[in-house]
Amino acid sequence: MTVESVDRRPIGRIAPALLEDWLRDRYFELPIDISSSGVQDYSVGQLRDILGITARDLDEVQFRDSPSVGCLPLRQAIADRFGDGGPETVMVTHGSTEALFLALAALVSPGDEIVVLQPVYHSLHAIAETLGARLRVWRLDPEDGFTPDLDRFRDLLNERTKAVLVNFPHNPTGTTLSAAAYEEFLDLIARHDCHLLWDGAFTELVYDGPPLPDPRERLERAVSVGTLSKAYGLPGMRVGWCMAPAGLLTTMVKVRDYVSIATSPLAEFLATAVLRDGDRIAGRRLRQAAANREVLRAWALEDPEHIDLPVPLGGVSAFPAVRGVADVREICGDLEAHGVLVVPGFCFGYPDRMRIGFGGPPGVLRAGLRAISEVVGGPAGGAG
Template identity: 55%
Template structure:
């Protein structure tokens, strides 16, 4: 074996060992033993879930259409009608770059695995949805952290990002609207980000799981529609109210897709034709499906803001500009893990401690569910936090 082959084998071995040692997914660990026991969920970053019957009624999907579906394998990249519908909404003329995935999580894992090598520098956000940082770290990358500061209400600071990008940067990984804070880039910041990445010649990984849910700014275009070295991700698990459908997508350069296909052949192979049929109809009627949920989210966001203003001694809330998750702080002295356990044990309310996102003084609070459920959950939070708070506690 020559030296080049030996070096390549060593790198492959290092990457394999690192993936085996990937950090536990803290959010999923938290949900695993609690999610199905909760009566009220104000933890999630998605919308109120549709039922199959509701979906069929909205989209006119007949039982005959479902009954006629053969359960054969789908194409590796997904069925053509669904890929075309995704491209039509997010990246017109680039349907050949679309891969249908099992939620966005599979796309993130496959794409990072296709691009990142041991020793690469990768810029990641903090706080962050863990897949967007831990996968790159497990692949052997050196993480350079773009901190969203609580003191600035998690507003993205582009000057801070500029100081992190170097000649060694392989990729910049972001998600806007941001999970868990709901922070957003304004249009000027969006264009500056794209210019920075293109000037560096690195990849942009753009997670747009909440791209359909924007309140104070203009929805941001998918950069994969115009950039060459961009991989973007979307999912029906968040804004669409369809997490159980397990359908997401990515839009990526052809060479990245080719490597993703090679990796996928060893894991999931393809997605379900039944799920793809439903997802195609959804993607052809996005506003019909998302519109009512978006209006509910707007109302719930106002309700959340009013509730926080009514409890200034208990909650410090940076108002989310997108998505349906907020990341409020609790007074000093309130153990947020104890708070979340107390809420579940005594009130049946599910909430996520900020430790899952590296901020133990905060909680992730979801407001995408039913309004009555949100109101009941917020009332329980106020009661439980009051019981745990010290009389002299402050932020």
């Protein structure tokens, strides 16, 4: 068990987002991207063709401000697909990152105890830390393939716990909770007077069973966050959302008035069309990701001498270790010379690992894996 305590600090002194620092320029320069945690991007033209959106439809969108919580058609589409059909508990945000920021700003006071995961995406610990929370760390152990240990989680909860902040399926490892473990997880939280902040960015990206149901079906104090950036291949649309208790949404809107005011009506129009026909948009990319996962698995099995891969159960990112290498940054630099982008594990606190994204075009994944094999000395035909 790890407990970290910090004083509240000016928001400008938030910890650097190491992942974003690494990707900031490389993402736009390197042609073989196997770093990303989302599926292959769609173009506007592809969306229009699939969904039957006409130029006239787009011409009729007016660039006036949207409501503070998002337009009603999009909130209804989110509620219909992920919630209980009630749009009054839905807020549309600039990606899931804004939803997390607003929810934490509304919930956290200095000294509050917040349970967070390790390793984890930076927004899922740094915001709470900057707001003055005492972080109680639920470590996912690489020796167990990063499988969530509920006994370890149980020991972190107490009467001072203000919130539990988790991400399943998980970024960067792809681990998740089984259906039985999920029920036990929710039962443990229900016994405590705390909120659950559930980052469900990868909810629909699962391979061996149905997605986990939204926690708000069981927990009134749950805040459920989602996005079009990961499973839907629309990161540039910058549309996310949260479903939360009405009182909490009121406070989140108050904070938002100082940050972003509202979301774009054009983005909301497109997002509404996407979610009304979500199976067609997300389904295509899920099938591609599932096939890519098998390519990734076969590649790792070909070279157990160098690659230790916990097979992802969800999402489209894997977090393999390179055996015998304490810090993979030099390897990542060598891969750049091949035009290949991956994320070194130090961005998540595990320098011997790298994040590999497998949601993109199959040919790009195969080319990237071949380059890794060449650099680390694995089979020359890997992922061929």
